[in-house]
Amino acid sequence: MRAVAIGSTGQLGSDIMRVWPAGDTIGLAHADVEVTDRERVFDVLRAHAPDLVLSTAAFHNVDLCESEPERAFQVNAAGAVHLADACRELDAALMFISTDYVFAGDLGRAYVESDPPTPVNVYGTSKAAGEQLIRTRLDRHYIVRTSGLYGEAGSGGKGGNFVQRMLELGRRGKDLRVVNDQVLSPTLTYDLAQQLLELARTGRYGTYHVTNGGACSWYEFTAKIFALTGTEASLSPTTTAEFGATARRPAYSVLCNAATKEAGLPLLREWPEALADYLHRKGELQPHIQAREDQR
Numbered sequence: 628m629r630a631v632a633i634g635s636t637g638q639l640g641s642d643i644m645r646v647w648p649a650g651d652t653i654g655l656a657h658a659d660v661e662v663t664d665r666e667r668v669f670d671v672l673r674a675h676a677p678d679l680v681l682s683t684a685a686f687h688n689v690d691l692c693e694s695e696p697e698r699a700f701q702v703n704a705a706g707a708v709h710l711a712d713a714c715r716e717l718d719a720a721l722m723f724i725s726t727d728y729v730f731a732g733d734l735g736r737a738y739v740e741s742d743p744p745t746p747v748n749v750y751g752t753s754k755a756a757g758e759q760l761i762r763t764r765l766d767r768h769y770i771v772r773t774s775g776l777y778g779e780a781g782s783g784g785k786g787g788n789f790v791q792r793m794l795e796l797g798r799r800g801k802d803l804r805v806v807n808d809q810v811l812s813p814t815l816t817y818d819l820a821q822q823l824l825e826l827a828r829t830g831r832y833g834t835y836h837v838t839n840g841g842a843c844s845w846y847e848f849t850a851k852i853f854a855l856t857g858t859e860a861s862l863s864p865t866t867t868a869e870f871g872a873t874a875r876r877p878a879y880s881v882l883c884n885a886a887t888k889e890a891g892l893p894l895l896r897e898w899p900e901a902l903a904d905y906l907h908r909k910g911e912l913q914p915h916i917q918a919r920e921d922q923r
């Protein structure tokens with residue numbers, strides 16, 4: 628399977644390039660292709676003649692999307708149309724990375740793939756539009772929703788990765804107040820990249836939720852980062868209302884990975900295990916935990 632990965636220098640894209648077979652995977656950075664430029668998308672994809680196009684490209688700064696809705700829809704929705712149409716012309720499949728933010732987070736239970744999108748902000752609305760436009764234009768698609776990504780490369784679109792940012796602020800002695808009423812499944816991009824490859828090999832097109840297992844609030848996630856690294860930080864919980872971000876965010880956007888299970892793929896490991904593994908690779912674990920991980 629000859630694959631083209633768009634957004635290859637991003638957080639998830641970098642792990643795609645590490646995990647997917649090197650000889651068969653061509654990475655395209657933002658400088659190589661701009662998804663809002665329809666002609667460029669067609670030209671670049673024609674030149675590579677892929678069997679599968681995977682796109683992580685997005686405008687996903689959630690608060691900025693509120694003040695720049697045109698740009699959000701250009702990248703996340705029109706960009707998706709360009710990719711779908713080029714794939715149709717080339718008889719290629721498209722794997723589009725989407726988000727838990729297509730949901731309102733007010734069900735009080737994990738979302739399954741068949742739940743209708745109910746976005747509460749511009750970002751989620753533009754990604755839901757991108758998803759739906761792909762469904763209407765290209766049968767051979769995988770739409771993969773994920774959540775709370777962190778990985779070695781850090782997210783370009785968000786100015787770094789949450790784990791490193793919390794560690795840096797915690798170590799600087801900052802008083803950290805982190806929301807305790809937004810619950811999600813933080814997901815390691817390395818794990819996601821592996822599951823995407825397995826999924827691409829199934830040929831079972833459709834909509835999928837792929838996250839690490841379990842769920843936590845951003846506050847609980849931060850507390851675990853500090854516990855695993857032995858960071859003595861000043862951390863306290865706060866509420867979404869007190870925090871007062873520009874964009875509304877879902878309260879409970881945990882994604883049930885039902886469709887991948889049905890496709891016969893193993894579920895990803897639980898989020899604390901993935902986090903410990905990430906911190907281990909970074910050499911950030913507390914010494915006694917690091918030693919235990921080294922022996923594994």
Ligand SMILES: NC(=O)c1ccc[n+]([C@@H]2O[C@H](COP(=O)([O-])OP(=O)(O)OC[C@H]3O[C@@H](n4cnc5c(N)ncnc54)[C@H](OP(=O)(O)O)[C@@H]3O)[C@@H](O)[C@H]2O)c1
Pocket residue numbers: 633634635636637638639640656657658660661662663682683684685686687702706724725726727773774775776777781782783784785
């Ligand atoms: N980060 C999260 O917590 C999270 C959660 C759920 C879902 N997602 C989804 O997961 C995907 C990957 O996220 P990520 O954290 O890996 O993001 P990222 O690090 O910002 O990577 C996105 C990549 O796409 C490129 N890109 C951005 N706009 C583009 C455009 N208009 N045309 C072509 N390339 C463009 C970026 O290049 P430059 O950086 O050079 O512009 C970057 O290489 C996104 O689709 C996002 O919606 C993310």
